Amino acid sequence: MSRVHFSLIRVLLIARNTLLEASRQKLFSFLLLLALGLVGGAQSFREFNFGASELKFLADLGYGAMAFFGAALTITATAQLFFSEIENRTALTLLAKPVWRAEFMLGKYLGVVAVTAVFCALMTVLLVAVLWSRESALLRDIPDSFTQGRTLRIADLLLAGYLQWLKLTVLAAFTLLVASFSRTQLFTVVTGFFVLVICHLQYLARDAYAQGGSTFAQVAAGFVGLLFPNFQLFNFADDVGAGIPVAWDRVARVSVYALGHVAAACGLAVFSFRKREI
Amino acid sequence: MSTVASAVPAIELRGLIKDFSVGLRGVKLRAVDDLSLRVPAGQVFGLLGPNGSGKSTTIKIILGLLEPTAGGCRVFGLPSTQVEARVDVGYLPESPYFYRHLSGRELVRFYARICGLGGAKVAPRVAEVIDWVGLTEAADRLVGTYSKGMLQRIGLAQALVHDPRLVILDEPTSGVDPVGAAAISELILQLKAQGKTVLITSHLLTQIEEICDRVAILDRGRLILEGAVCDLVGRAERQALIVEKLSPSELQELRGWLGLRGRTLEAVTAPRARLDQIFLERVGRGEAKNPEGGG
Amino acid sequence: MWRRHAGSRSSVFANVKSRLLAIFVTLGGLALTGAGLRWMEAPLWAALRAEQPALRLGSAGAAAGQGVTLGLLGGFRAIVADFTWLRLHVIWEQRDLAATDTLLRLVTTIDPRPLYFWVNGARIIAFDMTAWRIAEAGGHEVLPAVQRDRLGAEQARLAIRLLEEAMTFHPGNAALWIERANIELNRLRDGEAAAESYRKAWEQPGAPTYAARLHAELLRRLGRKAEALVWLTRLHPQLPPEEEGTELVLSRIRDLERELAVPVMQTYRPAASVPPGRSAGESRK
Ligand SMILES: Nc1ncnc2c1ncn2[C@@H]1O[C@H](COP(=O)(O)OP(=O)(O)O)[C@@H](O)[C@H]1O
Ligand SMILES: [Mg+2]
Numbered sequence: 049m050s051r052v053h054f055s056l057i058r059v060l061l062i063a064r065n066t067l068l069e070a071s072r073q074k075l076f077s078f079l080l081l082l083a084l085g086l087v088g089g090a091q092s093f094r095e096f097n098f099g100a101s102e103l104k105f106l107a108d109l110g111y112g113a114m115a116f117f118g119a120a121l122t123i124t125a126t127a128q129l130f131f132s133e134i135e136n137r138t139a140l141t142l143l144a145k146p147v148w149r150a151e152f153m154l155g156k157y158l159g160v161v162a163v164t165a166v167f168c169a170l171m172t173v174l175l176v177a178v179l180w181s182r183e184s185a186l187l188r189d190i191p192d193s194f195t196q197g198r199t200l201r202i203a204d205l206l207l208a209g210y211l212q213w214l215k216l217t218v219l220a221a222f223t224l225l226v227a228s229f230s231r232t233q234l235f236t237v238v239t240g241f242f243v244l245v246i247c248h249l250q251y252l253a254r255d256a257y258a259q260g261g262s263t264f265a266q267v268a269a270g271f272v273g274l275l276f277p278n279f280q281l282f283n284f285a286d287d288v289g290a291g292i293p294v295a296w297d298r299v300a301r302v303s304v305y306a307l308g309h310v311a312a313a314c315g316l317a318v319f320s321f322r323k324r325e326i
Numbered sequence: 327m328s329t330v331a332s333a334v335p336a337i338e339l340r341g342l343i344k345d346f347s348v349g350l351r352g353v354k355l356r357a358v359d360d361l362s363l364r365v366p367a368g369q370v371f372g373l374l375g376p377n378g379s380g381k382s383t384t385i386k387i388i389l390g391l392l393e394p395t396a397g398g399c400r401v402f403g404l405p406s407t408q409v410e411a412r413v414d415v416g417y418l419p420e421s422p423y424f425y426r427h428l429s430g431r432e433l434v435r436f437y438a439r440i441c442g443l444g445g446a447k448v449a450p451r452v453a454e455v456i457d458w459v460g461l462t463e464a465a466d467r468l469v470g471t472y473s474k475g476m477l478q479r480i481g482l483a484q485a486l487v488h489d490p491r492l493v494i495l496d497e498p499t500s501g502v503d504p505v506g507a508a509a510i511s512e513l514i515l516q517l518k519a520q521g522k523t524v525l526i527t528s529h530l531l532t533q534i535e536e537i538c539d540r541v542a543i544l545d546r547g548r549l550i551l552e553g554a555v556c557d558l559v560g561r562a563e564r565q566a567l568i569v570e571k572l573s574p575s576e577l578q579e580l581r582g583w584l585g586l587r588g589r590t591l592e593a594v595t596a597p598r599a600r601l602d603q604i605f606l607e608r609v610g611r612g613e614a615k616n617p618e619g620g621g
Numbered sequence: 622m623w624r625r626h627a628g629s630r631s632s633v634f635a636n637v638k639s640r641l642l643a644i645f646v647t648l649g650g651l652a653l654t655g656a657g658l659r660w661m662e663a664p665l666w667a668a669l670r671a672e673q674p675a676l677r678l679g680s681a682g683a684a685a686g687q688g689v690t691l692g693l694l695g696g697f698r699a700i701v702a703d704f705t706w707l708r709l710h711v712i713w714e715q716r717d718l719a720a721t722d723t724l725l726r727l728v729t730t731i732d733p734r735p736l737y738f739w740v741n742g743a744r745i746i747a748f749d750m751t752a753w754r755i756a757e758a759g760g761h762e763v764l765p766a767v768q769r770d771r772l773g774a775e776q777a778r779l780a781i782r783l784l785e786e787a788m789t790f791h792p793g794n795a796a797l798w799i800e801r802a803n804i805e806l807n808r809l810r811d812g813e814a815a816a817e818s819y820r821k822a823w824e825q826p827g828a829p830t831y832a833a834r835l836h837a838e839l840l841r842r843l844g845r846k847a848e849a850l851v852w853l854t855r856l857h858p859q860l861p862p863e864e865e866g867t868e869l870v871l872s873r874i875r876d877l878e879r880e881l882a883v884p885v886m887q888t889y890r891p892a893a894s895v896p897p898g899r900s901a902g903e904s905r906k
Binding site: 112319 | 698
């Protein structure tokens with residue numbers, strides 16, 4: 049009998065099915081609420097009369113909402129879409145086909161990543177639209193603040209959206225890793241949020257490591273610093289709000305960094321799922 | 327591996343043991359206990375036994391979904407731990423659930439493509455199996471709205487869409503009404519006619535005896551009995567005749583006729599119609615599909 | 622190929638062993654990845670830390686309370702700073718000097734990246750706070766001019782100190798120097814210092830032309846007209862032709878030449894106008 053090779057087509061089929069499930073479960077409907085919130089926030093900022101800086105406040109609010117709700121969406125969607133297969137026993141049918149477990153896991157991962165990509169893309173486009181229309185209005189009302197023309201750099205705004213998404217892809221990979229050995233969805237979600245917090249804080253452990261202390265504490269801190277990716281790295285996205293141009297070499301560096309962690313976490317998720325009893 | 331395909335059994339289990347650790351302290355539960363079985367190609371094989379006797383566990387091991395604690399399992403000569411062993415296998419899980427967000431047709435198409443079907447062949451093949459299980463009218467409804475019998479049938483369609491040589495059906499008739507169960511029995515006989523091997527499980531021992539060539543009976547993970555159905559239940563030296571009611575004198579005459587030939591009439595009873603058969607006759611669908619009806 | 626029977630006891634051990642192996646592989650794999658990606662991360666991280674002192678926890682976190690600390694930890698620095706600024710805005714409307722000052726420090730510590738915080742902060746310190754202090758001391762009518770100027774100068778120095786701090790985060794930023802010159806001129810009434818600040822501003826990339834013009838203007842007012850003329854004649858060729866500012870510079874040059882009675886032969890002659898296509902790249906804006 050001929051060998052069954054790892055197939056990207058099967059991975060993409062599973063990914064597409066996962067995305068379809070997310071969309072038909074109306075996982076995106078809360079996006080509408082967020083959008084309304086953003087537009088509402090845009091209105092309320094006018095009252096403070098910040099002039100041209102209103103745009104910074106808007107951008108910060110938009111990306112902040114994206115980071116916060118994006119993280120919540122990523123963790124819950126990863127856990128939900130993975131455990132719906134296990135608990136509804138659809139994984140049973142799927143894995144009884146000539147499908148590699150790696151294909152299943154990667155398909156699930158890419159599906160979640162597609163969900164977050166849709167989320168980030170829609171939010172970014174909406175944010176750019178809101179900012180652009182506000183800038184146009186400000187340009188009319190207080191032209192003195194815009195002696196050099198428009199200050200918004202669309203490319204940077206899009207790049208900031210991309211960085212937000214990049215962080216979420218790492219978060220999704222780590223959540224999937226947790227799910228691969230976790231028994232329940234609740235455990236996965238809770239652990240996912242812990243991972244999120246630790247990834248933001250791991251630099252403190254590394255500082256502690258650098259500053260010394262007892263040997264044991266130092267080793268533990270150093271280990272934590274190694275285990276978890278440093279999510280603070282992705283936050284230079286909010287430089288955009290401050291009007292600092294995003295440096296391309298940094299973007300490239302962070303992308304490689306994220307990709308490395310995604311590859312490792314997905315690989316380990318596959319490893320731990322390999323012998324899981326379905 | 328043998329070069330002659332027919333000589334290779336569809337499934338071969340040797341000394342299969344499966345322990346589950348249950349409870350916090352890793353207390354073990356033996357679900358399958360030293361099971362050895364051969365399922366010859368081209369037959370309908372029934373795996374029978376009460377609930378919890380290890381039928382589903384055995385099937386999951388055959389499909390590589392579980393790893394055996396000890397022993398081995400081969401499908402068409404390939405170890406079941408390999409992905410390749412599942413290429414020619416179709417599987418209908420016990421009380422199946424499918425992606426509720428897909429329509430029946432989308433679901434079967436998804437599995438068809440997962441199994442490597444591609445291009446222009448997919449749509450006609452999908453339509454064909456859906457038609458075959460009788461779901462054409464409901465094909466574009468969401469699976470989430472299907473009844474239990476429809477779920478079993480769409481499950482059958484996804485199991486058959488890639489035309490596998492071995493079809494494994496875990497309790498395909500449990501929870502299905504008599505009409506549906508009869509239809510499924512009919513489908514299984516058709517599969518056999520196509521030369522496929524069918525492994526079917528049931529906790530209702532009588533229900534599938536009529537369609538199986540061979541059966542194995544499990545109890546608490548152990549093999550109790552295994553053999554050809556006709557050997558196990560059929561009594562070749564005996565026969566039952568069903569005739570219109572005879573008067574006592576006619577009965578006496580028959581006894582005399584038999585006595586002349588050195589035979590005896592052992593029992594005279596009024597055959598009771600089975601309720602499910604009555605139901606099938608009333609709804610008018612039973613005759614053709616009931617394997618007993620014609621004979 | 623067939624597996625041999627395994628005793629039931631050893632299967633439990635095998636189970637535990639495979640669990641341990643999985644944990645070991647997972648932790649080891651993640652740690653190796655972390656170590657392997659350090660070279661990618663380290664330079665970026667070092668740069669980011671230098672730009673964001675608030676990442677050094679403690680100073681900002683302690684002063685701001687738990688909400689702020691949590692926000693910072695979660696990576697919502699910009700938003701936390703924004704909302705602190707909104708709080709400052711409310712306090713500012715109440716003219717609470719001490720609280721405004723505290724919040725100003727806090728905002729710039731949380732997020733020193735936006736210029737907006739620094740520039741507006743300096744203005745609040747130099748102008749608004751002076752007004753508040755005068756009002757508190759009895760108002761313009763009551764307080765003698767000397768005292769008012771003393772208060773103004775005090776506040777101006779505080780504002781300039783803030784701008785100097787800003788410059789450590791934004792070296793080479795023209796707007797900060799212009800703001801400084803503005804305060805030196807209008808609050809300290811120190812033309813020398815202001816002229817010097819405008820010169821510095823003009824040296825920074827992307828500086829507006831008026832910074833250079835104001836430098837010359839202040840020199841002229843200080844009586845250093847010859848110096849101003851030299852400055853302007855050097856400035857003029859650097860400017861893009863056919864712009865309002867450039868014309869202005871030329872007319873200033875003519876004014877100064879007249880005031881200094883420069884002989885006609887030695888008057889400034891602009892170079893033949895450069896074709897517009899090349900001028901954009903060569904001249905400063
Ligand atoms: N994942 C599992 N964990 C623990 N025990 C299990 C698991 N799956 C099945 N069992 C136990 O194994 C035994 C056999 O189950 P099963 O194979 O489903 O029986 P059947 O299909 O014959 O009804 C049962 O006692 C069941 O409780
Ligand atoms: Mg079962």
